[in-house]
Amino acid sequence: xxxxxQMLGADVxxxxxxxxxxxxxxxxxxxxxxxMERKVAAHxxxxxxxxxxxxxxxxxxxxxAVKLMGKELITPTDVDRPVYHLAPIVxxxxxxLSFLVIPFSQTLIIRDMNVGVLLxxxxxxxxxLAILMAGWASNNKYSVLGAxxxxxxxxxxxxxxxxxxxxxxxxxxxxxxxxxxxxxxxxWFVLTQPLAFILYIVCAxxxxxxxxxxxxxxxxxxxxxFHTEYSGMKxxxxxxxxxxxxxxxxxxxTIFFLGGWRGPFLPGIFWFLIKVYAIIFxxxxxxxTFPRVRFDQLITFAWKILIPLAxxxxxxxxxxxxxx
Amino acid sequence: xxxxxxEPLISFGLLTEALNLARANSLWPMTFGLACCAIEMMAAGxxxxxxxxxxxxxxxPSPRQCDLMIVAGTISKKMxxxxxxxxxxxxxxxxxxxxxxxxxxGGPFYYPDQYAIIPGADLIIxxxxxxxxxxxxxxxxxxxxxVLEEKITKRGRLRKFRNVKG
Ligand code: SF4
Numbered sequence: 001x002x003x004x005x006q007m008l009g010a011d012v013x014x015x016x017x018x019x020x021x022x023x024x025x026x027x028x029x030x031x032x033x034x035x036m037e038r039k040v041a042a043h044x045x046x047x048x049x050x051x052x053x054x055x056x057x058x059x060x061x062x063x064x065a066v067k068l069m070g071k072e073l074i075t076p077t078d079v080d081r082p083v084y085h086l087a088p089i090v091x092x093x094x095x096x097l098s099f100l101v102i103p104f105s106q107t108l109i110i111r112d113m114n115v116g117v118l119l120x121x122x123x124x125x126x127x128x129l130a131i132l133m134a135g136w137a138s139n140n141k142y143s144v145l146g147a148x149x150x151x152x153x154x155x156x157x158x159x160x161x162x163x164x165x166x167x168x169x170x171x172x173x174x175x176x177x178x179x180x181x182x183x184x185x186x187x188w189f190v191l192t193q194p195l196a197f198i199l200y201i202v203c204a205x206x207x208x209x210x211x212x213x214x215x216x217x218x219x220x221x222x223x224x225x226f227h228t229e230y231s232g233m234k235x236x237x238x239x240x241x242x243x244x245x246x247x248x249x250x251x252x253x254t255i256f257f258l259g260g261w262r263g264p265f266l267p268g269i270f271w272f273l274i275k276v277y278a279i280i281f282x283x284x285x286x287x288x289t290f291p292r293v294r295f296d297q298l299i300t301f302a303w304k305i306l307i308p309l310a311x312x313x314x315x316x317x318x319x320x321x322x323x324x
Numbered sequence: 325x326x327x328x329x330x331e332p333l334i335s336f337g338l339l340t341e342a343l344n345l346a347r348a349n350s351l352w353p354m355t356f357g358l359a360c361c362a363i364e365m366m367a368a369g370x371x372x373x374x375x376x377x378x379x380x381x382x383x384x385p386s387p388r389q390c391d392l393m394i395v396a397g398t399i400s401k402k403m404x405x406x407x408x409x410x411x412x413x414x415x416x417x418x419x420x421x422x423x424x425x426x427x428x429x430g431g432p433f434y435y436p437d438q439y440a441i442i443p444g445a446d447l448i449i450x451x452x453x454x455x456x457x458x459x460x461x462x463x464x465x466x467x468x469x470x471v472l473e474e475k476i477t478k479r480g481r482l483r484k485f486r487n488v489k490g
Contacts, residue, residue, distance in 0.1 A: 047370070047371040047372075052377050053349045057379070063350045064382075065346075067347050072415040074388055223385045224384065224386035229388060230389070231388040
C-alpha cells in the first residue's frame with residue numbers, strides 16, 4: 001500500500017486498490033447470488049434446490065464457475081468476429097465501473113463524484129450496446145430478435161427510471177450518492193416518495209431484463225436470447241454481468257429510498273448489504289411468482305403508465321419543494 | 325511411441341481432477357425431449373424428484389451452454405439429423421444419457437423392416453449411460469446422473485441418495 005502510494009500518488013493507489021476490491025466483491029457476490037437465486041426458486045417451488053454439493057449446495061456455483069472455465073469456447077463460422085469477442089467484455093466493464101461511486105458505508109466509497117448517479121445510469125445504458133453487439137454479431141436470428149427486444153425494452157424503461165430518480169434528487173439538490181444518503185438522516189425517502197420507490201423497483205426489474213420482463217431471453221420463443229451462441233466463460237460473463245447489474249440497481253434503490261448505510265447498532269456496511277440483499281430477494285420473488293408479460297403489454301406499460309406516473313410524481317415533488 | 329487408447333499422453337493430475345469434479349457436479353442438461361420419456365425427465369426436474377439437488381437442474385435452452393444431452397424418447401428418422409446437429413453444437417466436454425428403451429434400441433416401435441425410427445441413439449451419437457425402462461422412473465434418471473458423475477470423476481460413488489421430504 002505504502003509502496004503503491006509513493007509510486008502512483010494517493011488517488012491512483014486508492015483507485016487501484018478499490019478496483020481490486022470491486023473485482024473480488026463482484027465475483028463473490030455473483031457466486032452468492034446465483035446460489036441464492038437457485039435456493040429461492042427451489043423453495044418457492046417446494047423443492048430443496050442444490051443440496052449435495054457442499055452444505056446445502058453452498059459450493060454449487062463454484063463448481064459451475066470452474067466448469068464454465070473449462071468449457072470449450074465455440075466461435076461459430078459466420079459470426080462478426082471482433083464484435084462477437086468484444087461483447088462480453090463490453091457488458092462487464094461498465095458494470096464494474098459503476099461500483100466506483102457507490103457508498104458502501106460512510107467511509108467506504110472509492111470516489112465520491114458530484115455526478116455519481118449520472119455516472120451509474122450512463123454506464124448502465126452501455127449494457128444495451130453490449131447486448132445489441134452480442135445479438136448482432138452472433139449472426140443468429142434468435143440472438144438478433146432477443147437483442148432488438150432488449151433494446152426496445154431498456155430504452156423504454158430507462159426514461160421512467162431516470163425521471164423517478166429525479167424526485168429524490170430534487171429533494172436533496174445533489175447528484176452525489178453520498179449527499180443523498182446524508183440527506184436521509186431523519187427519515188428514509190421511501191416514506192416521502194413511496195410512488196417513486198414502486199416505480200423504481202418496476203423499472204429496475206425491467207432494466208435488468210428479469211422476469212416478468214425477461215423477454216430478451218424468453219426461452220420458449222428465443223432459445224436463450226442474445227447469448228444463444230455464446231458458450232463457456234463468455235456466457236459466464238453475461239451471467240456475471242446480469243447478477244452484478246441486479247446488485248447495482250438494488251444498491252441504488254437502497255441509497256435513494258432506504259437510507260443507504262444508515263441503521264442502528266451494526267456498522268454501516270452491514271446495513272447496506274442487508275438492505276441490498278433484501279431488495280434482491282424481492283426481485284427474485286418477482287421472478288419466480290409472476291408469469292412473463294407479452295411484448296406489447298410491456299411497452300404499453302412503460303409508455304402509457306410508468307412515464308406519466310413518473311412525470312406526475314416529479315411535478316408534485318417540485319411543487320411541494322417550491323411551496324415549502 | 326506406444327499409447328494406450330483413452331490414456332492421455334500428458335496428464336495434468338490435480339487440475340484435471342479438480343475440473344472433473346466441477347464438471348461432474350454441474351451437469352447442465354439441455355431442454356430437449358423427444359417423446360413420452362421426456363415427461364419423466366420433466367418430472368425428475370420438478371419438485372418431487374428435483375435434479376437440482378445434484379446440480380443438474382439448470383436446463384439450458386441453448387446447446388452451446390449445456391453439458392448433458394438427455395435423449396428422452398423415440399428418435400424418428402426425421403429427428404435423427406437434428407439430434408446429431410444438436411449434439412455437434414454442444415461445447416465439449418459433453419455427455420449423453422439415453423433415457424428409455426426407445427433411445428436404447430427402438431423400444432416398442434422396433435420390428436424387422438420398420439422404416440420410421442432409428443433404433444438406438446448410439447447408432448448416431450456416442451452414448452455414456454443407458455437407462456432402461458418404458459418409461460424409466462425419475463429415480464432411474466437420477467441414478468444415471470450419479471453413474472455419469474462416477475464415470476466423469478473416475479472415483480467411486482461420491483454420494484448416496486438422501487431422504488428428502490417431498
Ligand atoms: S421408451 Fe416407452 S415411454 Fe420412453 S419414449 Fe419410448 S415408448 Fe415412450
